[in-house]
Amino acid sequence: MERTREPVSAGTDHISPADPLPFGRRGIDISSLQDIRPAAEALRDMARDLSNFRVAVSANIASKLPVTDAQGNALAQSVFGWPSSKDQWWKKPLLALSSPLIFVCRYESEPFWANARAIHTRAPNPLLSQIDLSHFRESVNAESFIVVPVHLPFGQIGAISYSPIEPGREDLSREFALYADILEYHGRRFINGYSRVTSQRPWIARNCRLSKREVECLRWAALGKTDAEIATILGRSCATVRFHIHNAATKLEAVNRSQTVFKATQLGYLGSVAAISSTPAQPHG
Amino acid sequence: MERTREPVSAGTDHISPADPLPFGRRGIDISSLQDIRPAAEALRDMARDLSNFRVAVSANIASKLPVTDAQGNALAQSVFGWPSSKDQWWKKPLLALSSPLIFVCRYESEPFWANARAIHTRAPNPLLSQIDLSHFRESVNAESFIVVPVHLPFGQIGAISYSPIEPGREDLSREFALYADILEYHGRRFINGYSRVTSQRPWIARNCRLSKREVECLRWAALGKTDAEIATILGRSCATVRFHIHNAATKLEAVNRSQTVFKATQLGYLGSVAAISSTPAQPHG
DNA sequence: TTCCTACCTGCCACTAGTTATAGGTTTTGA
DNA sequence: TCAAAACCTATAACTAGTGGCAGGTAGGAA
Numbered sequence: 001m002e003r004t005r006e007p008v009s010a011g012t013d014h015i016s017p018a019d020p021l022p023f024g025r026r027g028i029d030i031s032s033l034q035d036i037r038p039a040a041e042a043l044r045d046m047a048r049d050l051s052n053f054r055v056a057v058s059a060n061i062a063s064k065l066p067v068t069d070a071q072g073n074a075l076a077q078s079v080f081g082w083p084s085s086k087d088q089w090w091k092k093p094l095l096a097l098s099s100p101l102i103f104v105c106r107y108e109s110e111p112f113w114a115n116a117r118a119i120h121t122r123a124p125n126p127l128l129s130q131i132d133l134s135h136f137r138e139s140v141n142a143e144s145f146i147v148v149p150v151h152l153p154f155g156q157i158g159a160i161s162y163s164p165i166e167p168g169r170e171d172l173s174r175e176f177a178l179y180a181d182i183l184e185y186h187g188r189r190f191i192n193g194y195s196r197v198t199s200q201r202p203w204i205a206r207n208c209r210l211s212k213r214e215v216e217c218l219r220w221a222a223l224g225k226t227d228a229e230i231a232t233i234l235g236r237s238c239a240t241v242r243f244h245i246h247n248a249a250t251k252l253e254a255v256n257r258s259q260t261v262f263k264a265t266q267l268g269y270l271g272s273v274a275a276i277s278s279t280p281a282q283p284h285g
Numbered sequence: 286m287e288r289t290r291e292p293v294s295a296g297t298d299h300i301s302p303a304d305p306l307p308f309g310r311r312g313i314d315i316s317s318l319q320d321i322r323p324a325a326e327a328l329r330d331m332a333r334d335l336s337n338f339r340v341a342v343s344a345n346i347a348s349k350l351p352v353t354d355a356q357g358n359a360l361a362q363s364v365f366g367w368p369s370s371k372d373q374w375w376k377k378p379l380l381a382l383s384s385p386l387i388f389v390c391r392y393e394s395e396p397f398w399a400n401a402r403a404i405h406t407r408a409p410n411p412l413l414s415q416i417d418l419s420h421f422r423e424s425v426n427a428e429s430f431i432v433v434p435v436h437l438p439f440g441q442i443g444a445i446s447y448s449p450i451e452p453g454r455e456d457l458s459r460e461f462a463l464y465a466d467i468l469e470y471h472g473r474r475f476i477n478g479y480s481r482v483t484s485q486r487p488w489i490a491r492n493c494r495l496s497k498r499e500v501e502c503l504r505w506a507a508l509g510k511t512d513a514e515i516a517t518i519l520g521r522s523c524a525t526v527r528f529h530i531h532n533a534a535t536k537l538e539a540v541n542r543s544q545t546v547f548k549a550t551q552l553g554y555l556g557s558v559a560a561i562s563s564t565p566a567q568p569h570g
Numbered sequence: 571t572t573c574c575t576a577c578c579t580g581c582c583a584c585t586a587g588t589t590a591t592a593g594g595t596t597t598t599g600a
Numbered sequence: 601t602c603a604a605a606a607c608c609t610a611t612a613a614c615t616a617g618t619g620g621c622a623g624g625t626a627g628g629a630a
Contacts, residue, residue, distance in 0.1 A: 031408055062500070062554050106552045109437050110477055123316055123481055151436035152394050156556030185466070192395055196408055211575065215347070224544030226617065240577050246619075247575090256585085257618070259509030261543045265550040267391045269347050271441030496607060511585060525609050531587075532607090541617085542586070 028186075030193025033070035040069070040079040043190050047183070051175050053162035054142070055080045057187075059194050061102050061157050067194060081165075100131050105149035105159045111180040113172040115144040120173065122180075144170045146180060148187040152195055154266045160187035214248040215269055217241050222261045222270050313471075315478025318355035325354070325364040328475050332468070336460050338447035339427070340365045342472075344479050346387050346442045352479060366450075367426075385416050390434035390444045396465040398457040400429040405458065407465075429455045431465060433472040437480055439551045445472035499533040500554055502526050507546045507555050 028039040040057075047053040056076065057067045066074040076082040104112060104119055107128065112121040119128050142163030150158040162183055164172075210218070220230040227245075231238040245257065252267075254260040264270050313324040325342075332338040341361065342352045351359040361367040389397055389404055392413065397406040401421040404413050427448030435443040447468055449457075495503070505515040512530075516523040530542065539545040549555050 029407070060556060062556050107438055109435075122314070123478070125481075149438075150394075151438060151553075152556070153392055153434075153436060154556060155440060155550045155553060157553035181470070185470070193408075196410075213576065221543050222547035224540040226541075228617085236576090237578060239579060242619075243577075249619095255509040255619095256511075258506050258542050258546045262507035262546050262550055262555065265440045265547055266556075268436075268440060268442035270547065271345060271347050271437070271439060271551075498608065513585085521608090522610060524611065527586075527588095528609080529607095534587095 028189065028193075030190070030197055033197055036067075036194060036197070037069040037075075037079065039190055039193065040067075040075045043186055044080055046186055047162050048165070050179055050182070051162075052165050053146070053183075054082070054165045056082065056161045056163070057191065057194070058159045059191055059198065061105055061159055100133055101145065101147055101161070102159070103131050104128060105147065105157055108149050109151050111146060111148045111176070111184045113144065113146045113176045113180075115170045115172070117170075120176070143167065144172050146172055146176055146183055148180075148184045150188050150191045152192070156195065156199075158191040158195060160191055162187075210248050210251060210264070210269060211244075214244045214251070215264075217244040218248050218261065218264050219270050221245060221257060222265065313474065313478075315475070315482055318482055321352075321479060321482070322354040322360075322364065324475055324478065325352075325360045328471055329365055331471055332447050333450070335464055335467070336447075337450050338431070338468075339367070339450045341367065341446045341448070342476065342479070343444045344476055344483065346390055346444055385418055385421060386430065386432055386446070387444070388416050389413060390432065390442055393434050394436050396431060396433045396461070396469045398429065398431045398461045398465075400455045400457070402455075405461065428452065429457050431457055431461055431468055433465075433469045435473050435476045437477070441480065441484075443476040443480060445476055447472075493536040493538075495533050495536060495549070495554060496529075499529045499536075500549075502529040503533050503546065503549050504555050506530060506542060507550065 028035070028042050030036055030039050040055075044055055047055045057080075059065075059067050066076060068074055069078065100119075101114060104114070104121075108121055108125060110122050112119055114120065114133075116133060119131065119133070121128065142161075145161045145163045147159055147161045150160065152158055160183075216234065217230055220233060225233065227238045227241045230241045234241070245260065248264065249255070249257070249260040252260055252263045254263055261270070313320075313327050315321055315324050325340075329340050332340045342365070344350075344352050351361060353359055354363065385404075386399060389399070389406075393406055393410060395407050397404055399405065399421075401418060404416065404418070406413065427446075430446045430448045432444055432446045435445065437443055445468075501519070502515055505518060506512075510518065512523045512526045515526045519526070530545065533549065534540070534542070534545040537545055537548045539548055546555070
């Protein structure tokens with residue numbers, strides 16, 4: 001696994017103690033399925049050496065498929081050391097869709113740490129107050145976690161967590177301060193690589209470019225407005241709104257509005273629609 | 286700007302030469318609008334000291350709004366040193382939506398570098414062969430770039446680029462190998478922080494959890510299938526499909542299918558639908 | 571001059587949304 | 601363990617909304 005490139009003067013060769021990274025000076029590259037297992041082993045060793053952390057990985061929080069090596073072995077048991085009798089927290093039916101940590105990964109793109117009492121992000125995030133931690137202990141299989149959400153292209157969200165192997169460590173604020181950056185770096189590299197070699201890339205229309213008007217109409221559609229409503233908002237006719245949305249659909253090679261909105265969202269055309277000028281704040285219930 | 290936390294033994298204090306990072310051992314924190322300008326200045330200085338790079342930032346590639354400081358001054362001119370007569374490449378009408386580099390940011394989550402001849406990512410990405418570079422020089426305002434895409438929650442995509450200030454440097458492969466990680470780290474921290482303090486957070490239904498069936502039906506809808514088609518695919522009635530989609534909409538507090546798909550995509554429920562078991566590969570045109 | 575973007579009109583078939591109800595199965599929590 | 605909650609499945613009819621198709625004009629940029 002030693003890289004053939006020249007040594008890097010700016011990289012991770014600063015790591016103390018005693019350079020515990022067994023995979024060189026930067027995140028390990030996963031270029032093929034065969035690279036997965038060695039990369040996972042290196043990641044496991046790094047986390048354990050750094051602070052006796054056990055690693056758990058979800059390449060896609062929307063999927064219950066486990067991360068596996070080239071032979072299909074689940075890395076949770078075969079590399080990361082999760083006991084078979086204690087399933088990964090995202091392997092349980094519905095837990096994949098209900099664990100509070102998963103919710104945080106939807107809302108946050110930076111590392112955070114959590115235990116049964118609270119979720120700690122780098123900066124306050126009011127959305128997190130909505131998250132119900134009352135069933136934390138049943139939802140997860142460690143007492144505390146540092147989690148790195150990884151937002152990938154096409155709306156995919158991955159996550160990697162680091163939790164103490166030994167029992168009783170619930171306060172990770174010091175480890176978070178010391179290690180969040182490095183854990184983020186290596187976790188991102190792993191998930192990026194894993195996702196790249198295992199995913200079929202969604203097919204995207206060739207070199208499409210949506211016009212300003214098309215995007216504008218599509219944004220309102222994505223917010224649930226009907227053609228008539230959009231027409232009123234923009235001071236245009238209903239037919240014109242349809243025209244623009246149809247154009248956008250054609251460019252994105254989508255057959256209907258749902259697919260058009262889906263693809264446009266995946267490509268970041270509609271992201272953070274709160275940024276639309278004169279958009280009213282979203283109503284609160 | 287010095288941090289009050291204890292020094293970090295594992296961090297970025299390894300940087301050579303001569304620790305050019307003027308803002309301490311890790312990415313600068315942006316906790317309020319007032320932090321933006323100092324963070325931008327530090328970022329500018331880091332990039333210039335590292336390899337005489339000029340910084341350009343887009344917090345949201347879907348928006349033509351420039352990144353600004355607390356007083357509303359555009360950072361491109363006031364901090365990053367872009368000449369006013371030479372607008373940022375994402376400020377020109379339509380260029381924000383057509384620049385080839387923007388396209389790459391939609392498809393990639395890792396740093397890449399580019400010039401008029403080619404786009405160089407860490408690993409081959411077949412989608413990039415579709416990108417037309419024939420108008421590169423008119424589309425952008427530097428000869429070469431290292432770009433860091435930043436995929437944020439809710440489908441927002443940001444980008445930060447580093448381009449040589451002096452003319453004539455078109456091959457950035459060495460700089461990329463040396464510095465991509467550190468440029469990524471600091472770029473991410475800046476965009477994450479900027480986005481956090483300047484964006485209105487989208488309102489998201491409280492603690493919603495979609496059931497397996499709801500997600501499944503929604504995925505097919507997002508792929509453009511009608512209710513009848515989904516019913517056939519799943520071997521269920523059309524009414525059941527509608528019921529599930531309606532339930533999902535209720536949970537997400539969406540008024541129609543477009544909004545439902547939009548929100549579900551933003552939250553990562555539909556990400557990488559190629560991962561759906563038994564999904565046929567997307568057709569190629 | 572040509573092409574692209576933007577805008578407009580009308581009609582109709584098809585699809586999605588609504589509303590209410592019923593029953594069976596699985597999961598969750600005490 | 602058991603009851604409650606959640607999930608899953610299905611029905612019917614009607615209305616609102618979308619998509620397809622056809623036709624057109626105007627202005628700006630290359």
